[in-house]
Amino acid sequence: MPTDLILALDVPTREEAAPILRQLRGSLRWVKIGLQMFTAHGPDYVRAVADEGFDIFLDLKLHDIPNTVAKAVESLASLPIGMLTLHTCGGREMMTAADAARRATKPGLLLLGVTVLTSMNAAGLAETGVAAAPDAQVSRLGRLAIDSGLRGLVCSPLEVTALRRELPADVQLVTPGIRPAGEAGGDDQKRIMTPAEAARAGSSYIVVGRPILKAPSPAEAAAKIMADLRGTK
Numbered sequence: 227m228p229t230d231l232i233l234a235l236d237v238p239t240r241e242e243a244a245p246i247l248r249q250l251r252g253s254l255r256w257v258k259i260g261l262q263m264f265t266a267h268g269p270d271y272v273r274a275v276a277d278e279g280f281d282i283f284l285d286l287k288l289h290d291i292p293n294t295v296a297k298a299v300e301s302l303a304s305l306p307i308g309m310l311t312l313h314t315c316g317g318r319e320m321m322t323a324a325d326a327a328r329r330a331t332k333p334g335l336l337l338l339g340v341t342v343l344t345s346m347n348a349a350g351l352a353e354t355g356v357a358a359a360p361d362a363q364v365s366r367l368g369r370l371a372i373d374s375g376l377r378g379l380v381c382s383p384l385e386v387t388a389l390r391r392e393l394p395a396d397v398q399l400v401t402p403g404i405r406p407a408g409e410a411g412g413d414d415q416k417r418i419m420t421p422a423e424a425a426r427a428g429s430s431y432i433v434v435g436r437p438i439l440k441a442p443s444p445a446e447a448a449a450k451i452m453a454d455l456r457g458t459k
């Protein structure tokens with residue numbers, strides 16, 4: 227399957243998001259609504275963006291005790307979402323409970339396990355008590371997630387080649403940490419690749435926020451990234 231683009235809609239207001247969505251309607255399928263927009267505008271905003279014709283990736287990165295996460299999945303099941311994230315470091319019991327709730331309430335939902343945030347490097351991991359290198363920790367958490375019933379992961383594109391060797395072929399690998407050539411550095415993302423590199427590595431989807439949102443023309447920036455993705459297939 228060709229790699230597809232997901233726009234991370236990380237802006238403060240609906241008014242700021244509206245012209246960006248208007249420009250991308252018809253060319254872009256997936257929009258990621260994350261903590262910034264969800265905490266400000268809530269479930270109604272998810273419904274509103276879906277009503278505009280976009281598929282929704284709800285990136286809430288759930289991480290709590292198993293019962294609480296399972297109940298959150300049940301509550302979110304009434305929303306028009308196609309993907310939802312939880313943190314794999316919540317452990318096997320939490321992921322199994324979340325997946326059981328998904329099967330019972332919204333079987334078509336793809337639950338994605340966030341492995342190691344793309345803003346973390348080895349030094350950052352070590353500060354949290356994780357001695358493993360990021361790629362080793364991603365492999366460990368990725369295998370645990372798939373073993374717990376999940377069919378998709380969020381990781382850096384740098385880890386995709388190794389995960390493709392280790393995991394079943396149908397596992398969806400969603401990769402933020404994308405920076406177009408010449409745009410690397412100067413922000414919080416640490417484990418990065420260009421769109422074309424991520425596609426060649428085997429990402430199912432790439433997630434891009436600021437390189438599109440802060441571009442003089444978000445529509446042109448997104449079109450360029452989509453052309454880069456098509457050029458790799």
Ligand SMILES: O=c1ccn([C@@H]2O[C@H](COP(=O)(O)O)[C@@H](O)[C@H]2O)c(=O)[nH]1
Nearest residue numbers: 234260342343344402403433434435436
């Ligand atoms: O490990 C992760 C998990 C999620 N994200 C999210 O992706 C986007 C990336 O946005 P950029 O502006 O392109 O950096 C953002 O919404 C993050 O919450 C991630 O970056 N890394």
